[in-house]
Amino acid sequence: MNKNKEQLLNKRYKAEQRFRLYGQSAIFMALLFLTIFIFKIFSTGYSAFQKTWLIVPVTFDPELMMLEQNPSKEDIQDADYYDIALKSMADLDLNANEDQENELKRMVSYFFEKEIKNELLNDPNLIGKTKEVYLTASDDLDQVFKGNYPRDLPEDQRRVSDYQLKIFDQLVVNGKVESKFNISFFTNADSREAELAGIASSFMGSIFSILVCLMIAFPVAVLAAIYLEEFAPKNRFTDFIEVNINNLAAVPSIVFGLLGLGVLLAIFQLPRSTPLVGGITLSLMTLPTIIIAARASLKAVPPSIREAALAMGASRMQTTMHHTVPLSMPGTLSGTIIGLAQALGETAPLILIGMVAFVNTIPGSPMDPAASLPVQIYIWAESAERGFVEKVSACIMVLLGFLITMNLFAQIIRHKFEKKWS
Amino acid sequence: MIKIKAKDVDVFYGKKQALFNISLDIEENQVTALIGPSGCGKSTFLRCLNRMNDVIDICSVKGEILINDFNINDKSCDVVRLREKIGMVFQKPNPFPKTLYENVSYGPTIHGMAQSKQEMDEIVETSLKKAALWEEVKDRLHEPGTGLSGGQQQRLCIARAISVRPEVILMDEPCSALDPIATAQIEELIDELKKEHTIIIVTHSMAQAARVSQNTGFFHLGQLIEHGSTDKIFKNPDNTKTQDYITGRFG
Numbered sequence: 001m002n003k004n005k006e007q008l009l010n011k012r013y014k015a016e017q018r019f020r021l022y023g024q025s026a027i028f029m030a031l032l033f034l035t036i037f038i039f040k041i042f043s044t045g046y047s048a049f050q051k052t053w054l055i056v057p058v059t060f061d062p063e064l065m066m067l068e069q070n071p072s073k074e075d076i077q078d079a080d081y082y083d084i085a086l087k088s089m090a091d092l093d094l095n096a097n098e099d100q101e102n103e104l105k106r107m108v109s110y111f112f113e114k115e116i117k118n119e120l121l122n123d124p125n126l127i128g129k130t131k132e133v134y135l136t137a138s139d140d141l142d143q144v145f146k147g148n149y150p151r152d153l154p155e156d157q158r159r160v161s162d163y164q165l166k167i168f169d170q171l172v173v174n175g176k177v178e179s180k181f182n183i184s185f186f187t188n189a190d191s192r193e194a195e196l197a198g199i200a201s202s203f204m205g206s207i208f209s210i211l212v213c214l215m216i217a218f219p220v221a222v223l224a225a226i227y228l229e230e231f232a233p234k235n236r237f238t239d240f241i242e243v244n245i246n247n248l249a250a251v252p253s254i255v256f257g258l259l260g261l262g263v264l265l266a267i268f269q270l271p272r273s274t275p276l277v278g279g280i281t282l283s284l285m286t287l288p289t290i291i292i293a294a295r296a297s298l299k300a301v302p303p304s305i306r307e308a309a310l311a312m313g314a315s316r317m318q319t320t321m322h323h324t325v326p327l328s329m330p331g332t333l334s335g336t337i338i339g340l341a342q343a344l345g346e347t348a349p350l351i352l353i354g355m356v357a358f359v360n361t362i363p364g365s366p367m368d369p370a371a372s373l374p375v376q377i378y379i380w381a382e383s384a385e386r387g388f389v390e391k392v393s394a395c396i397m398v399l400l401g402f403l404i405t406m407n408l409f410a411q412i413i414r415h416k417f418e419k420k421w422s
Numbered sequence: 423m424i425k426i427k428a429k430d431v432d433v434f435y436g437k438k439q440a441l442f443n444i445s446l447d448i449e450e451n452q453v454t455a456l457i458g459p460s461g462c463g464k465s466t467f468l469r470c471l472n473r474m475n476d477v478i479d480i481c482s483v484k485g486e487i488l489i490n491d492f493n494i495n496d497k498s499c500d501v502v503r504l505r506e507k508i509g510m511v512f513q514k515p516n517p518f519p520k521t522l523y524e525n526v527s528y529g530p531t532i533h534g535m536a537q538s539k540q541e542m543d544e545i546v547e548t549s550l551k552k553a554a555l556w557e558e559v560k561d562r563l564h565e566p567g568t569g570l571s572g573g574q575q576q577r578l579c580i581a582r583a584i585s586v587r588p589e590v591i592l593m594d595e596p597c598s599a600l601d602p603i604a605t606a607q608i609e610e611l612i613d614e615l616k617k618e619h620t621i622i623i624v625t626h627s628m629a630q631a632a633r634v635s636q637n638t639g640f641f642h643l644g645q646l647i648e649h650g651s652t653d654k655i656f657k658n659p660d661n662t663k664t665q666d667y668i669t670g671r672f673g
Contacts, residue, residue: 233479302516304514305518308518309528311472311505311509312528312529312582312586313505322528327519
């Protein structure tokens with residue numbers, strides 16, 4: 001009899017140990033996946049924050065630029081820079097034939113003309129003189145310099161010719177290639193050229209969408225939650241509404257995208273590809289999340305507080321507004337932020353309402369066409385050029401940073417303003 | 423003088439009847455204790471007096487409750503005005519998670535009882551003094567009320583209740599969550615408060631009922647078995663059930 005008891009006890013201890021082991025291995029697996037994922041993204045993405053520049057001597061020859069003597073600012077603005085830009089690239093190899101000159105030109109971005117122009121606009125005294133100018137290297141050379149591009153492929157399978165590599169290596173040896181922090185990744189809009197593409201448009205698009213989403217979803221959801229929790233009679237109809245709010249939270253996001261397409265774009269004729277439409281669509285998605293969070297935190301306010309206020313002669317409205325709602329706000333706000341973070345990472349509905357279009361301008365308002373960060377990731381991931389690979393990871397890093405900041409903020413709100421009940 | 427007159431009060435929770443035909447007169451400026459075993463309906467009856475049962479959807483109250491000869495179950499009765507006149511202290515101390523000052527000034531604020539900050543300060547001070555809490559907290563009026571001890575919190579709730587100068591104070595087992603010292607302080611306070619207020623207290627402790635009350639009502643299974651002066655109920659009850667309960671044979 002006694003022995004039997006001993007065995008049972010041992011069995012229980014063993015079972016508990018096994019259970020701990022399962023739990024620990026589950027956590028280990030989760031951490032492992034997360035580490036691999038983050039390592040992969042960082043190792044491919046970090047190089048996108050560096051950009052390769054070629055330092056090329058440019059002679060600002062007034063004749064080639066069609067400039068008169070003592071040109072005004074407008075003249076400099078309107079001058080022709082193409083020829084001097086071409087000439088400075090061609091001068092990298094004085095023995096180059098016509099084909100090779102063309103190849104030389106393709107070593108820098110097509111933006112090089114403008115970069116040279118900006119140099120002169122900054123310092124008009126350069127006319128007639130020679131200056132070394134930083135020109136954005138083409139994305140292929142950028143990748144070569146970062147070591148992401150295999151040099152040992154046969155030439156016809158490479159986008160960089162042997163000749164370009166030869167000149168480039170000479171430049172490297174002479175210290176005329178430099179790597180600097182890639183500001184244009186944050187200030188440029190999207191571009192077909194990987195070396196010029198940036199996230200400014202999609203970042204602003206995301207911010208505008210989230211703001212529109214917040215301004216619509218938050219007030220509607222909070223009012224709905226307060227009414228349902230504090231005022232609505234408990235009957236079949238409100239039960240039905242509650243079930244449907246929960247269902248709404250589980251509807252796949254692409255369905256909301258179809259709704260946005262069919263109603264906002266087709267019926268209300270709102271402008272396509274804009275954060276306004278994106279934000280409204282996302283707010284439909286966020287609404288149930290916020291309602292559920294707000295109701296949960298209203299429910300968590302102890303009934304004794306309501307009774308105390310009512311017994312003091314406060315009306316239902318006063319009880320709700322003076323006591324219940326302020327006490328539920330931390331929970332509601334952190335629920336809202338989590339809902340917004342979800343909306344921020346949403347891609348499918350935005351693709352349907354046209355925020356997937358190629359936008360090379362930075363939106364100034366929610367009414368301007370824009371992309372959004374997750375859609376930008378999708379667009380770049382689809383592009384064939386090697387230069388976009390690191391951009392995809394870098395964009396994911398920015399999006400993750402954004403999300404982590406928002407979740408951190410939610411945590412801080414929850415901890416800081418949470419009231420302790422006696 | 424009779425302050426509250428309950429006539430044939432029935433209370434239902436859904437289909438279940440919780441109170442049967444309660445008729446009870448409550449004397450002005452005296453303490454009336456309601457005693458009885460758990461679930462006998464004494465708290466339910468107490469909550470009828472300031473219509474706190476309205477909050478519970480399935481609860482319905484029938485019969486007349488006259489306060490100053492006015493039926494509070496009448497449609498013309500405004501609950502906000504009623505609860506201004508009839509304060510309540512709950513079983514568990516439930517101060518608002520706000521400062522002491524805000525706790526006491528809440529009632530006067532929503533009922534517009536003070537014209538200036540000075541007047542409000544005065545109301546807060548007198549209320550806290552009447553609740554015998556002033557000396558302990560006068561230096562920390564702007565600290566949270568939830569930081570006080572249990573007994574202090576309950577006195578804060580009493581101060582909050584009397585801040586609007588109610589005619590009647592309902593107390594629902596106000597000492598059940600407190601230690602004996604805090605209980606003694608509250609009982610002393612009740613004795614003091616009855617000079618200006620009519621007090622109805624629900625209690626589990628017969629000793630407490632004997633100590634603080636002048637009248638006692640004994641509830642059992644939703645019925646008012648017996649009521650009368652505390653002396654009589656405790657020493658010479660008419661009903662054998664009362665006798666059994668008082669002497670501890672059940673309950």
